[in-house]
Amino acid sequence: MTVGGTPVAIAGGGVTSPRGFRAAGVSAGIKASGALDLALLVSDTPAAAAAVFTINRAQAAPVIVSREHLARAHGQARAVVVNSGCANACTGAQGMSVARAMADEAAQLVGCPADQVLVASTGVIGVALSIDKIRGALPSAFRALAGDQGAAAARAIMTTDPFPKEAAVRSGGFSVGGMAKGSGMIEPMLATMLGFVTTDAVVELVLLDRALREAVNDTFNAITVDGECSTNDTVMLLANGASGVRIDERNYAEFATALRAVCLELALGIVRGGEGATKLVTVTVTGAATAEDARRAAKAIANSPLVKTAIHGGDPNWGRLIAVAGRAGVAFELQRAAVTIGSTVLFKDGAPHDENAPEAAEYLKGTDISVGVDLGAGRASSTVWTCDLSADYVRINADYRT
Numbered sequence: 001m002t003v004g005g006t007p008v009a010i011a012g013g014g015v016t017s018p019r020g021f022r023a024a025g026v027s028a029g030i031k032a033s034g035a036l037d038l039a040l041l042v043s044d045t046p047a048a049a050a051a052v053f054t055i056n057r058a059q060a061a062p063v064i065v066s067r068e069h070l071a072r073a074h075g076q077a078r079a080v081v082v083n084s085g086c087a088n089a090c091t092g093a094q095g096m097s098v099a100r101a102m103a104d105e106a107a108q109l110v111g112c113p114a115d116q117v118l119v120a121s122t123g124v125i126g127v128a129l130s131i132d133k134i135r136g137a138l139p140s141a142f143r144a145l146a147g148d149q150g151a152a153a154a155r156a157i158m159t160t161d162p163f164p165k166e167a168a169v170r171s172g173g174f175s176v177g178g179m180a181k182g183s184g185m186i187e188p189m190l191a192t193m194l195g196f197v198t199t200d201a202v203v204e205l206v207l208l209d210r211a212l213r214e215a216v217n218d219t220f221n222a223i224t225v226d227g228e229c230s231t232n233d234t235v236m237l238l239a240n241g242a243s244g245v246r247i248d249e250r251n252y253a254e255f256a257t258a259l260r261a262v263c264l265e266l267a268l269g270i271v272r273g274g275e276g277a278t279k280l281v282t283v284t285v286t287g288a289a290t291a292e293d294a295r296r297a298a299k300a301i302a303n304s305p306l307v308k309t310a311i312h313g314g315d316p317n318w319g320r321l322i323a324v325a326g327r328a329g330v331a332f333e334l335q336r337a338a339v340t341i342g343s344t345v346l347f348k349d350g351a352p353h354d355e356n357a358p359e360a361a362e363y364l365k366g367t368d369i370s371v372g373v374d375l376g377a378g379r380a381s382s383t384v385w386t387c388d389l390s391a392d393y394v395r396i397n398a399d400y401r402t
Contacts, residue, residue, distance in 0.1 A: 014166030025156030276392030336376025
């Protein structure tokens with residue numbers, strides 16, 4: 001993988017790859033199927049903690065509680081407890097009580113203040129979360145920390161995900177690892193559905209927060225499956241310093257590159273595993289008047305049902321790409337615009353090149369697709385990742401609660 005022009009090797013492993021972190025995944029009976037649905041992540045020592053959360057105003061109880069705990073503990077955390085199968089969103093005072101009780105129960109097991117435990121939930125909105133089920137399963141999760149359970153934790157946070165998402169990078173004597181979930185209701189605004197990243201580097205809170213926000217902007221905030229922003233979106237980054245490698249301005253770029261690589265691998269996994277997806281689609285907009293215009297146009301293209309269904313069907317319909325670019329509300333010059341599918345030019349300088357359509361159609365039979373649009377209005381660019389839109393997306397979401 002190349003990040004900002006720097007080659008980065010993605011290693012095997014995930015959230016427990018950095019030293020001093022343990023994780024486990026168990027079944028608490030929240031999911032009717034009996035699948036893993038409760039994850040516990042613990043740092044052996046207090047860790048600096050930074051997080052970004054959804055900007056959706058209908059924020060779930062765990063989002064509110066984790067914000068409170070980060071503020072009260074002055075950016076320190078020992079543990080994260082996560083459940084899937086129930087979002088604990090729009091559940092009123094009872095939901096807040098459950099979210100706080102999740103932290104209390106985990107804190108007693110770990111031996112830390114409740115404010116040093118962060119919580120997260122994912123699943124159906126508006127359903128009460130049973131604290132009794134969580135209370136009953138947490139001791140098993142705590143005992144399971146003795147084994148290498150990072151992969152189980154990654155599975156325990158899944159909902160409609162077709163596969164778990166894990167990634168790790170080793171660089172400069174420190175490691176960065178992570179796990180994430182997300183498949184539908186994905187157009188993150190400050191975060192993804194759920195993402196948990198760890199590092200054994202020593203990172204002051206100001207630098208940690210800066211690095212997380214920069215990484216999220218270029219990775220989790222640059223993906224979309226269906227244009228939907230969840231009530232529970234969260235990304236957390238914990239740094240426990242177990243490697244002894246201190247990050248400062250001299251080696252910040254190396255740390256930021258490693259962090260961005262892990263976040264990008266996780267983000268691309270979310271898109272590849274988008275509900276009903278059969279293709280990963282890279283949308284690159286160039287020739288924009290500003291970076292903001294480029295991102296806005298790229299998101300508009302990536303979220304267009306007409307574009308996504310055309311790609312699913314293998315139709316090189318460049319007109320749909322031009323139409324979205326023209327209505328995206330950004331500077332756009334039709335006579336200087338261009339559209340490419342793969343490396344094939346289908347529209348340029350105001351004129352179609354339909355003689356190239358068969359070549360583009362053949363390219364669209366693949367599973368990793370790139371499309372490009374030049375707005376003809378400047379020099380700024382942006383890349384966004386999305387997936388195609390299939391009939392299975394409709395089926396999955398039509399049946400989600402039934």
